[in-house]
Amino acid sequence: MDVILRSALGLDRDEHETFLADVIAGLSDNPKRLGAKYFYDAAGSLLFEEITGLPEYYPTRTEMGILRGARLMGELAPGTALVEFGSGSTAKVRVLLDAAPSLAAYVPVDISAEFLGAEATRLQDDYPHLKVLPVAADFTGLFELPPQVRGRPLVGFFPGSTIGNFEPHEADAFLRRAARILGPSSRLIVGVDLVKDERVLHAAYNDAAGVTARFNLNVLSRINRELGADFDLDAFAHRAFYNPARSRIEMHLQSLARQKVRVARRTIPFRAGETIHTENSYKYTLARFAAVAAAAGWETRAVFTDPAEYFSVHALTQS
Numbered sequence: 001m002d003v004i005l006r007s008a009l010g011l012d013r014d015e016h017e018t019f020l021a022d023v024i025a026g027l028s029d030n031p032k033r034l035g036a037k038y039f040y041d042a043a044g045s046l047l048f049e050e051i052t053g054l055p056e057y058y059p060t061r062t063e064m065g066i067l068r069g070a071r072l073m074g075e076l077a078p079g080t081a082l083v084e085f086g087s088g089s090t091a092k093v094r095v096l097l098d099a100a101p102s103l104a105a106y107v108p109v110d111i112s113a114e115f116l117g118a119e120a121t122r123l124q125d126d127y128p129h130l131k132v133l134p135v136a137a138d139f140t141g142l143f144e145l146p147p148q149v150r151g152r153p154l155v156g157f158f159p160g161s162t163i164g165n166f167e168p169h170e171a172d173a174f175l176r177r178a179a180r181i182l183g184p185s186s187r188l189i190v191g192v193d194l195v196k197d198e199r200v201l202h203a204a205y206n207d208a209a210g211v212t213a214r215f216n217l218n219v220l221s222r223i224n225r226e227l228g229a230d231f232d233l234d235a236f237a238h239r240a241f242y243n244p245a246r247s248r249i250e251m252h253l254q255s256l257a258r259q260k261v262r263v264a265r266r267t268i269p270f271r272a273g274e275t276i277h278t279e280n281s282y283k284y285t286l287a288r289f290a291a292v293a294a295a296a297g298w299e300t301r302a303v304f305t306d307p308a309e310y311f312s313v314h315a316l317t318q319s
């Protein structure tokens, strides 16, 4: 399987240099921060897969149930292609592909080229009549679609409440960019996690088996390995809590002692108790998300939820 490597604005950006610059900038900031997209190296992608099967982590299984029960694809114009933003595992898109056998092409876009290639190959084997055209790109930036799908009717797919990782202004920018990439009269299917009982949210990010803690800490192993740092993983602890004022789960890594860490020939000091903010996971109400979508030029055609209203899937069209 050929994975097309395309980067923002057609420049040949060095991913390693970008990672290094982001980590140095984030750890030099006050408060310290790291981008959530850096969780997903090979080990992190596997840990996230493990999270999706945890009893406390309701989003994945709830969204799968919604996707199975909803008529999301409807009538498709001939030649329609499905573009998935941040594909990761292909379990969800398989539900859509099974519901829409007339789809001509599937374009998974993912930052993790390795994971993408393997998953795309398996999917191609299972759907021999579908053109599978993987694109290795950071979907938080502008990227180009493969030439084979240009001019086709397009449906975007952004499941998993990945949109929850974005700040409100970034969610707006993503939705506008998706409209530009997909073109006029396109559609977009978005999975959005909902505001709910704080205890349910808290448990989902503080699982008893400690997988989310390992997922959070893995970003430090990645920095050690890829950027030549010396983080002691036993000297940091996973912290996750709901911030009701901002409707978001926050994940942090808390330094358990006053310490210094070497990162790419720099020394980063930590106070005892100081945290690195590693992720936000915003939760929406149905009305709030519809308003965010509308502001970015997307009209809500249908919304599907589970009976408990834990999770939602929004079918949008360009207005």
Ligand code: AVJ
Pocket: 051, 059, 160, 161, 162, 164, 165, 204, 205, 212, 279, 280, 281
């Ligand atoms: C993939 C961003 C949707 O926010 O629930 C899971 C990532 N972080 N457990 C989420 C995550 C901790 C997940 N998203």
